[in-house]
Amino acid sequence: MQFHHHGYVSGDPRVDPAAGIGLDRPDELPDEVDVLIVGSGPAGMVAAAQLAQFPGISTRIIERRGGRLAIGQADGIQARSVETFQAFGFAERIIAEAYRITEMAFWKPDPENRANIHRAAVTPDDPTGISEFPHLIVNQARVLDYFAEYARNSPGRIVPDYGWEFVGLEVAPPGAAGSGAAGDDEGDEPGVLPEYPVTVTLERATGVGVGAGDASHAVALDGELTGERRTVRAKYVIGADGARSKVREAIGAQHVGAQSFHAWGVMDTLAVTDFPDIRTKCSIQSEAGNILLIPREGGQLFRMYVDLGEVAADDRGAVRQTTLEQVIAKANDILHPYSLDVRNVPWHSVYEVGHRVTDRFDDVPLHEQGTRTPRVFITGDACHTHSAKAGQGMNVSMQDGWNIGWKLGHVLDGRADPALLETYHAERHVVAKELIDFDREWSKLMATKPEDLGDPAELEDFYVRTFEFPAGFMTQYEPSMIVGSQQHQALATGFPVGKRFKSAPVSRVCDGNPVQLGHHHRADGRWRIYAFADAATSRADAGADASALASWANWLAAASDSPLAVHVPDGGSFDDVFDVKVVYQQPHGAVDLMQAPAVFRPATGPFGLTDYEKVYAIDPEHDIFEERGLSRDGVVVVVRPDHYVAQVLPLSATEELAEFFRGALLAR
Amino acid sequence: MQFHHHGYVSGDPRVDPAAGIGLDRPDELPDEVDVLIVGSGPAGMVAAAQLAQFPGISTRIIERRGGRLAIGQADGIQARSVETFQAFGFAERIIAEAYRITEMAFWKPDPENRANIHRAAVTPDDPTGISEFPHLIVNQARVLDYFAEYARNSPGRIVPDYGWEFVGLEVAPPGAAGSGAAGDDEGDEPGVLPEYPVTVTLERATGVGVGAGDASHAVALDGELTGERRTVRAKYVIGADGARSKVREAIGAQHVGAQSFHAWGVMDTLAVTDFPDIRTKCSIQSEAGNILLIPREGGQLFRMYVDLGEVAADDRGAVRQTTLEQVIAKANDILHPYSLDVRNVPWHSVYEVGHRVTDRFDDVPLHEQGTRTPRVFITGDACHTHSAKAGQGMNVSMQDGWNIGWKLGHVLDGRADPALLETYHAERHVVAKELIDFDREWSKLMATKPEDLGDPAELEDFYVRTFEFPAGFMTQYEPSMIVGSQQHQALATGFPVGKRFKSAPVSRVCDGNPVQLGHHHRADGRWRIYAFADAATSRADAGADASALASWANWLAAASDSPLAVHVPDGGSFDDVFDVKVVYQQPHGAVDLMQAPAVFRPATGPFGLTDYEKVYAIDPEHDIFEERGLSRDGVVVVVRPDHYVAQVLPLSATEELAEFFRGALLAR
Ligand SMILES: Cc1cc2nc3c(=O)[nH]c(=O)nc-3n(C[C@H](O)[C@H](O)[C@H](O)COP(=O)(O)OP(=O)(O)OC[C@H]3O[C@@H](n4cnc5c(N)ncnc54)[C@H](O)[C@@H]3O)c2cc1C
Numbered sequence A, B: 001m002q003f004h005h006h007g008y009v010s011g012d013p014r015v016d017p018a019a020g021i022g023l024d025r026p027d028e029l030p031d032e033v034d035v036l037i038v039g040s041g042p043a044g045m046v047a048a049a050q051l052a053q054f055p056g057i058s059t060r061i062i063e064r065r066g067g068r069l070a071i072g073q074a075d076g077i078q079a080r081s082v083e084t085f086q087a088f089g090f091a092e093r094i095i096a097e098a099y100r101i102t103e104m105a106f107w108k109p110d111p112e113n114r115a116n117i118h119r120a121a122v123t124p125d126d127p128t129g130i131s132e133f134p135h136l137i138v139n140q141a142r143v144l145d146y147f148a149e150y151a152r153n154s155p156g157r158i159v160p161d162y163g164w165e166f167v168g169l170e171v172a173p174p175g176a177a178g179s180g181a182a183g184d185d186e187g188d189e190p191g192v193l194p195e196y197p198v199t200v201t202l203e204r205a206t207g208v209g210v211g212a213g214d215a216s217h218a219v220a221l222d223g224e225l226t227g228e229r230r231t232v233r234a235k236y237v238i239g240a241d242g243a244r245s246k247v248r249e250a251i252g253a254q255h256v257g258a259q260s261f262h263a264w265g266v267m268d269t270l271a272v273t274d275f276p277d278i279r280t281k282c283s284i285q286s287e288a289g290n291i292l293l294i295p296r297e298g299g300q301l302f303r304m305y306v307d308l309g310e311v312a313a314d315d316r317g318a319v320r321q322t323t324l325e326q327v328i329a330k331a332n333d334i335l336h337p338y339s340l341d342v343r344n345v346p347w348h349s350v351y352e353v354g355h356r357v358t359d360r361f362d363d364v365p366l367h368e369q370g371t372r373t374p375r376v377f378i379t380g381d382a383c384h385t386h387s388a389k390a391g392q393g394m395n396v397s398m399q400d401g402w403n404i405g406w407k408l409g410h411v412l413d414g415r416a417d418p419a420l421l422e423t424y425h426a427e428r429h430v431v432a433k434e435l436i437d438f439d440r441e442w443s444k445l446m447a448t449k450p451e452d453l454g455d456p457a458e459l460e461d462f463y464v465r466t467f468e469f470p471a472g473f474m475t476q477y478e479p480s481m482i483v484g485s486q487q488h489q490a491l492a493t494g495f496p497v498g499k500r501f502k503s504a505p506v507s508r509v510c511d512g513n514p515v516q517l518g519h520h521h522r523a524d525g526r527w528r529i530y531a532f533a534d535a536a537t538s539r540a541d542a543g544a545d546a547s548a549l550a551s552w553a554n555w556l557a558a559a560s561d562s563p564l565a566v567h568v569p570d571g572g573s574f575d576d577v578f579d580v581k582v583v584y585q586q587p588h589g590a591v592d593l594m595q596a597p598a599v600f601r602p603a604t605g606p607f608g609l610t611d612y613e614k615v616y617a618i619d620p621e622h623d624i625f626e627e628r629g630l631s632r633d634g635v636v637v638v639v640r641p642d643h644y645v646a647q648v649l650p651l652s653a654t655e656e657l658a659e660f661f662r663g664a665l666l667a668r
């Protein structure tokens, strides 16, 4: 954690100084905003938390509920999400309070007596060490709390505007500048949009969030509508308003997919039981049906998803009449010979979900794609839904929110062309489709009676074979303006272009601390440029000046076509846009901090202090060059603000590096 | 972290439900309290945090300052203190924001040119892995913030009463019941103390704490006295009011030790420098003098202690006239050929300290010891001071506060006889004396000119030889009513009786999670009884019933002389007084949770749920039986509420276990 460089921070260093709109943010929702986010679920909250790091941009997040989510909804946290939490500064805290999954047990009918279940297999949850972070279970409400805290403590000081229901929106056609802000006439030319082209209608809702004290048996209340309406004009709108999204409806996007839904009786349960794996994640298949058992945070609570089967589209909510008593009775049948003495059910629901993906994730109809840049985006459940069993919903939604969050930050801050916004649909739509395919297969397998499976081990095989999916690491973005080619992939085989940057242990030269390189990547909207040095050290006596690294660093610092020259506003610090770090091949004792090229020791803050935390050495026990397959001739790895590897290049390829950033960012 | 068993906790699980006095705690300081703590430094805050876990006891903590400490004072956090933070629930958070020391560099005059310094040696900070926790540097203010948070979020909901200056106190002699609470006459018999025997005089102070915004160059203000006085009657008083303690004066204790002081110009500095080890802890000895350099949290700030030498008792504050400019100039001289371009000094001070220990740590004069139990205690700097250089002050003070905190909790809660309170002086006075001896030697070495040292390596040798001291692990309590004999030490060589329980990795059976056994020890005032099982497992098919563990567990659960029967109030749960855990010798897959003796699976909370987190197995990669030298025939290890090992016994020694607790606790 870095602080004090702007002057002594006496209190909690997690609270950034307010800046920009954070300095005197109006309590009331203003008439005009840069970004309006609809919905404070995972997708919306991440976008808000990211945009709070861009205090030049006025962002508001509206929510129909009267307050924070209190209980219920999702709880599965993939390792990829924990990496994301690290970037938002709360990984260590949420890990401490969450349940950690280390293995999964598979229970099946006992072949000796099929009326009983028995433990057929236990598999480790992350056999490959896919992340240094664990797989967690914790209520969605706590995830939202932490993002809310981050948004509130960031320079933009964003807090949700509770009690506002989104009713509809209109995007002004080009030339309709009249609907822009009074007195702004730069939009009056034909073909030019007004400054705030999206007009959003909202209605006041009276809902009051369910507090902790009275949460038993209750779902957080939606507000009652009051009829009191108003409009807000926005430059951009993010629809993060869940599966029944009205923003999706307003932009006329088509939600396509399953006609039928799968229904689960889900209950968060406090019970006494003789079932020995009650604190282990279990898939339980018995003659009487199927259960997915998820132990929860805190040591006693667990969630059971009791399978209620497929529900036809014309079911008209009949399945929702399933009572808690019926769900409990069915759970007891399935668990036989074990039993469940339920003492308290703080939350339960019949959760119906179909596999669906929306045809487009923004307001540009497919036939207009490329002719104008989008103004409205949909994220999370608003554009894709999938079974609860693979534990994807909240996780994928957060990646959506982060993706659109930093991109809007870039465009509104003048760092990137609005064309960048087209990559949101392009990148996230593919992810959603792949996920639905995976989820469909997974759900089918889970719901299949054991005797109907071709091979009884099919389920475990699938689980192990597709481990990247449930952990959240299946995403690999295609080449685009922000993802380079894989031409030089051989120089860094462990950092595949388009996949997320997988952290590795290194040693920080200034203080010899063992650290995770990736954990210094905060959700601050900056691009990371990692230079892995060629074999020469930084010691003056070792001819550091003659190294390939030194030439590259000199070019980066001084060349007129360097990204630091081209994409940083005059008078600004390159360090606000690019976080440039070096990793040497030697242990830290062999590296001389003061000999590292100056670009890795930038001046920072009003006192012009030196940032010492950009020069790294290998951790001899886990040589990152070995563990990530890095060329001993050195290599440059560019990482996007959302952790994805954008480019891998040799140290000599300065022109390619410049070109990559010319495509991604604007000259300033 | 365990929660939800009292019903669903929707918000931050670190906030306990209020109970007892926490339910309607008066904002204003009441006239009568059970415990009055004077001073909200480390010693006082830990005591308050511990007592907040005893909501039946009314505790107030007064502080002359108008608000929280903002800046300055100590910053060295030994690993023992981080273990303590773990017990108080904030280790992971403070680690994330602190500076971590992994090595120390020794700079000396360059033999080639003695006008220059050069790096003579680098030693790892904790070569022996004395703790699983790191050695940290973070400002005292943040440590206090976290303890304050814990006190505020604990059932007793304790918050400091700022703006009150302690003026004096009187302890009623036996029989003076008239000064007790109106209407309580149980104290009227001769020889019996009134219920609230300590009358404390306070004066209102007007000080306002220095906020973060205006902290530059300022020390937190002491309040101005207003002349407005009042009295508070207390059962017990803890004097945690620092080196110039008025509580110490009020009980007539003698502060003995050095006539002279050692003075250091200390400055928290933001600077630009070419000194390459500016982010490493350094001892710098040069021809021009000595510096102790301590890198600080946040990445740029560092603290320098510039040696100003010994100060005679009749110096009359002359050394305090040393200006910041003089300190900076001297630092530059010492660093030659490197230099320091100081940009900002948020805090500086001339810190004078003598090696002193008070003759007694409570109000019972030495000649009256044993004839009455103490009512007033002094802790921390109030009873011992030592050089800043060994980084002991804040750390030892916290252990003082914890020690008296749980003991007062026990006595006022009716768990223990007031004689327990005599062990406070007995235990902590020895620690203080040992520490002063260590510190005197250390400081002398540090201040000695290199050429005056017999052997130039003497300093490093001393550093390595005495590593337990700076890490805080030198304490080993003598046998007493709460520390048993070492008769059976051979059964658990890695848990020396009287030393702190050193955690080790184990695997939790219920969920297979790898955990640190010691990290489940919270500062909740409970005693821990760890049963390390004999070789039999808990599997029914392995004859678990016949094991030595099973016999011991049956005795503990059912015998009339078991501590669970003798020391737990009727109708109470033994789990509120004793945390009883088992560790099996097998990996978790070989242990059957539901076959573990019932005493290890107690019912908990209003729903009578099962606590699953008391049954452990070995972590095969770090077999705790190997790592802590535990007998394969099993062994019982008793640990005090403050982490110290109280007793090691064979599983067969049930009578000795009963006897130990009969000595430590009251029958109820
Ligand atoms: C009742 C319920 C139970 C669920 N159970 C599970 C489960 O058991 N397991 C699982 O994995 N996933 C479950 N989910 C799904 C999971 O919570 C989602 O995948 C995840 O929350 C998606 O995040 P999101 O931000 O896209 O949408 P959401 O979390 O749904 O957030 C949308 C937000 O928008 C608000 N909103 C909606 N419409 C408007 C409007 N017109 N105006 C203003 N605000 C609006 C909503 O109040 C909500 O806060 C459940 C969802 C719900 C609603």
Ligand SMILES: Cc1cc2nc3c(=O)[nH]c(=O)nc-3n(C[C@H](O)[C@H](O)[C@H](O)COP(=O)(O)OP(=O)(O)OC[C@H]3O[C@@H](n4cnc5c(N)ncnc54)[C@H](O)[C@@H]3O)c2cc1C
Pocket: B038, B039, B040, B041, B042, B043, B044, B062, B063, B064, B065, B072, B073, B074, B075, B076, B140, B164, B165, B166, B167, B240, B241, B242, B243, B245, B246, B266, B349, B351, B379, B380, B381, B382, B387, B388, B389, B391, B392, B393, B394, B397
């Ligand atoms: C100015 C200063 C600089 C220091 N610098 C260093 C350093 O550089 N390095 C280092 O290792 N240690 C330093 N120390 C010492 C270190 O802070 C102590 O060892 C440590 O704080 C001891 O904790 P404590 O709780 O015993 O006392 P303290 O932290 O001193 O706390 C005592 C508290 O009691 C309050 N108090 C005092 N008298 C009264 C009264 N009559 N009524 C009400 N409240 C009262 C004080 O305001 C204070 O909050 C410094 C201490 C001070 C005061």
